Amino acid sequence: MDDRTAIDELVFIRKVIEDSKRSVVENGKGYILWGILVFLGLMSVYLGYVFKLPTNSPWVWVVLIGFGWIYTLASVFSKKHEKHVRTFAAKILNSVWISAGLSMTIIGFIATSSGMINGLALSPLMSTVLGAAYFISGTVYDSKWVKLLALGWWCGGIAMFFIANIVQILIMALMMLALQVIPGFIFYLSSKKEIK
Amino acid sequence: MNEKTALEELQFIRQIIEETKKAVIYNGKDYIFWGVLIILGMMSTYIFHMSGVHFNYFWIWVVLIPIGWIFSIYNRIKLKEKHPSTYSGKLIGAVWAAAGIAMTIVGFIGPMMGTIKPMAISPIACIIMGSAYFVSGKIVEVKWIGNLSFGWWIGGIVLLFVTSIHSFLIMALLMLFFQTLPGIIIYRKYKQTMAIKA
Amino acid sequence: MNDFDYQQLDDVIHSRIRLALMALLISVEEAEFNFLKEKVNATDGNLSVHLKKLEEANYISVKKEFIDRKPKTVYSLTKTGIKAFELYVAQLEKLIKK
Numbered sequence: 001m002d003d004r005t006a007i008d009e010l011v012f013i014r015k016v017i018e019d020s021k022r023s024v025v026e027n028g029k030g031y032i033l034w035g036i037l038v039f040l041g042l043m044s045v046y047l048g049y050v051f052k053l054p055t056n057s058p059w060v061w062v063v064l065i066g067f068g069w070i071y072t073l074a075s076v077f078s079k080k081h082e083k084h085v086r087t088f089a090a091k092i093l094n095s096v097w098i099s100a101g102l103s104m105t106i107i108g109f110i111a112t113s114s115g116m117i118n119g120l121a122l123s124p125l126m127s128t129v130l131g132a133a134y135f136i137s138g139t140v141y142d143s144k145w146v147k148l149l150a151l152g153w154w155c156g157g158i159a160m161f162f163i164a165n166i167v168q169i170l171i172m173a174l175m176m177l178a179l180q181v182i183p184g185f186i187f188y189l190s191s192k193k194e195i196k
Numbered sequence: 197m198n199e200k201t202a203l204e205e206l207q208f209i210r211q212i213i214e215e216t217k218k219a220v221i222y223n224g225k226d227y228i229f230w231g232v233l234i235i236l237g238m239m240s241t242y243i244f245h246m247s248g249v250h251f252n253y254f255w256i257w258v259v260l261i262p263i264g265w266i267f268s269i270y271n272r273i274k275l276k277e278k279h280p281s282t283y284s285g286k287l288i289g290a291v292w293a294a295a296g297i298a299m300t301i302v303g304f305i306g307p308m309m310g311t312i313k314p315m316a317i318s319p320i321a322c323i324i325m326g327s328a329y330f331v332s333g334k335i336v337e338v339k340w341i342g343n344l345s346f347g348w349w350i351g352g353i354v355l356l357f358v359t360s361i362h363s364f365l366i367m368a369l370l371m372l373f374f375q376t377l378p379g380i381i382i383y384r385k386y387k388q389t390m391a392i393k394a
Numbered sequence: 395m396n397d398f399d400y401q402q403l404d405d406v407i408h409s410r411i412r413l414a415l416m417a418l419l420i421s422v423e424e425a426e427f428n429f430l431k432e433k434v435n436a437t438d439g440n441l442s443v444h445l446k447k448l449e450e451a452n453y454i455s456v457k458k459e460f461i462d463r464k465p466k467t468v469y470s471l472t473k474t475g476i477k478a479f480e481l482y483v484a485q486l487e488k489l490i491k492k
Contacts, residue, residue, distance in 0.1 A: 006489035009413070010205040013483070016417035017212050020433060084429040087422045088215065092287060095334040099327035099345070106323050106353060114356040116319060121311045125320065128301045132294035132324070136331065139290035150294070157301060161309045202490050206483065213480050216420050216471065 021087075025194045026141075028187025030097065033071055035180030037064045042123075042173035049166050065105060072101065089140050096140070100133035120164050123172035127157030130180070152179045215283040220336050222288065223386040225271050227379025231371050233264045238318075238368035245361050254307065254314070261300060268296070287335050295328035315359060318367040322352030325375070340378075347374045406451040407482045411436055411444045416471070416479050419454060424470040445469065453478055 041064045048056025076094065107125055111117040117125070131153035138147030156175045160168050237260045241253045272289065279285075299321050306312030312320070326348035333342020351370045355363055407416055414434045419425060431441050448454045453475030457468045471479070 006486040007202045007205075009486050010202055010209065010483075010490075012410075013209050013413065013417045014205045016414050016433070017209065017421040020418045020421040085422050085425040091423065092331065092334055095331050099330040102349070103323045103327045106349065107320065110353055111316070111319065111356050116313065116316045116356045116359075118311075121306060121316075124306065124311065125302065128298045129324065129327075131301075132298040132327070135294040135297070136287070136290050139287055154297065154301060158305055161301075161305045161311050164309070164311060203487075206487050206490075209483050212421055213476065213483070216476055 020085075025191045026090075026093065026187045027191045028184040028189075030072060030075070031184030031187060032181055033184075034068050034101075035176050035184055037068045038126075039173050039176040039181065040064060042169050042176065046166060046169045046173065049169075061108065065108070069101070069105075072098075092140050093137060096133050096136050100129055103129050120168060121161075123168050124157045124160035127153050127160060127172065127175065131157060134179075146183070149179050149183055211283070217282070217284075220282060220284045220288055221275070221279040221386070221389070222285070222382060223271070223275060224379040224382030226268050226292065227382060228376055229267050229271075229379075230264050231376030231379055233260050234371045235368045235376065236260065238364045238371065242361060242364040242368070245364075257303065261303070265296070265300075268292075284335050288332060291328050291331050291335070295324050298324050315363055316356075318363055319352045319355035322348050322355060322367070322370060326352060329374075344374050344378060403485055404478055404482050406447060406453060407478060409444070411440070412448055413482075415444060415448060415469075416453065416475065416482075419469060419471045420476065420479055424457070424468050427467045427469070430469065448475070451475075451478070 041061050044055035044057075044060045047053055076098075104126055107117065107129070108122060112119065112122065131150045133150075134153055135147060135150035138144070138150055153175070156171070156179070160171060163171065237256050240256055244250070244253065302312065302320050302324070303317050307314050307317065326345040328345075329348055330342055330345035333339065333345065348370070351366070351374070355366060358366060407413055411434055415430060418430060418433055427441070427445075430445075431438065434441065436444070445454065445456075449456055451474075452472055454469050455472050457470070459466055459468065
């Protein structure tokens with residue numbers, strides 16, 4: 001023990017901290033699942049409208065969003081049961097996405113059924129809320145590219161306020177792929193790399 | 197390994213220690229200022245409408261919201277000068293900046309394009325506020341701040357069904373109880389902390 | 395760097411395993427016994443002894459809970475622990491700058 005130097009100690013502390021941080025990286029599965037679910041919902045609206053299919057039904061959304069929530073709550077619950085370790089950042093990210101999800105669910109279901117919000121306002125509103133969630137996540141991760149996703153969502157939201165027709169739905173679907181599903185895959189791949 | 201590298205290691209470790217402390221020094225002035233500003237906007241719209249003075253009320257907000265942003269930025273700069281920034285402080289800043297940007301987009305661009313009815317702005321703002329309080333409560337680890345989110349979410353849902361002018365009055369009350377008063381509590385706590393430190 | 399003054403360093407932290415435990419716990423909110431065991435690569439008995447020493451110094455707090463009817467022991471740093479770790483790092487810095 002006596003031949004250790006102060007610098008060795010510091011290097012050791014840093015290594016332990018980094019190793020510990022690596023144990024709790026985001027696996028991206030939630031991002032991918034929600035992105036795909038919303039993409040499917042949007043495409044069912046778009047295709048239903050263009051090809052006059054019966055897929056343009058609120059029940060499609062009830063099933064998709066219901067499934068998303070069941071998956072999310074089940075994974076939060078199972079993680080709680082595993083409970084090997086809990087970090088502050090993971091706790092904040094959980095609260096960001098749970099609250100964003102809750103906000104979007106209120107806007108998507110209650111606001112539309114009250115008649116206060118029309119269908120064409122939904123995509124820009126969701127996009128704006130997602131922008132906020134990505135901005136906070138980017139700060140938690142201290143990641144510029146995640147913050148840039150927020151900018152993408154906000155700019156997309158503003159643009160969609162100007163497009164009051166069915167094309168808006170297609171744009172939102174594409175944004176879901178580009179700004180949610182693909183980042184989810186990036187998280188997933190980097191988490192796999194970290195675990196290795 | 198040279199001294200420079202060792203100091204880099206130190207910087208990294210220090211940052212982790214700061215993150216663990218979760219210290220947030222916040223004076224709550226933003227909360228109070230924004231609360232009073234929105235109450236002013238809501239009440240003036242309500243009173244003008246009730247007393248038959250009609251004009252495009254949108255202009256009230258064109259004046260008030262930039263004042264709020266200027267004050268917020270000024271307050272942040274002042275706080276940064278007084279206290280070193282911490283990880284939790286940075287997160288809180290990000291939460292409210294994100295909520296502010298989202299509400300500004302919804303409140304200005306949506307109604308300007310006619311996609312959002314002016315009456316829908318308050319409930320959507322409430323829902324966004326709910327999220328911001330929920331996350332803030334987790335960051336500062338203060339339960340009552342987190343619980344304010346439920347007030348905002350419930351208030352937002354109620355406002356979705358109120359289509360009359362009274363919606364403005366309800367929003368003003370929500371701003372008073374779930375924004376301005378908590379701001380005053382935070383401000384008093386800040387003053388106490390500063391007095392102890394002094 | 396050979397004139398490393400160990401006298402100044404906190405004895406409770408100044409051990410490879412306890413230093414690792416403190417560094418682990420400083421980077422997470424709380425961690426379970428098994429997580430710590432896996433990370434520091436120690437036996438149950440050895441780890442328990444070191445954790446006990448940190449607990450006695452009031453550097454860590456221990457929470458026992460039942461999850462799925464299985465007992466789990468969860469550890470987290472106390473404010474005293476955070477301060478002690480900070481001081482330990484500050485002393486290392488002093489030694490480097492000497």
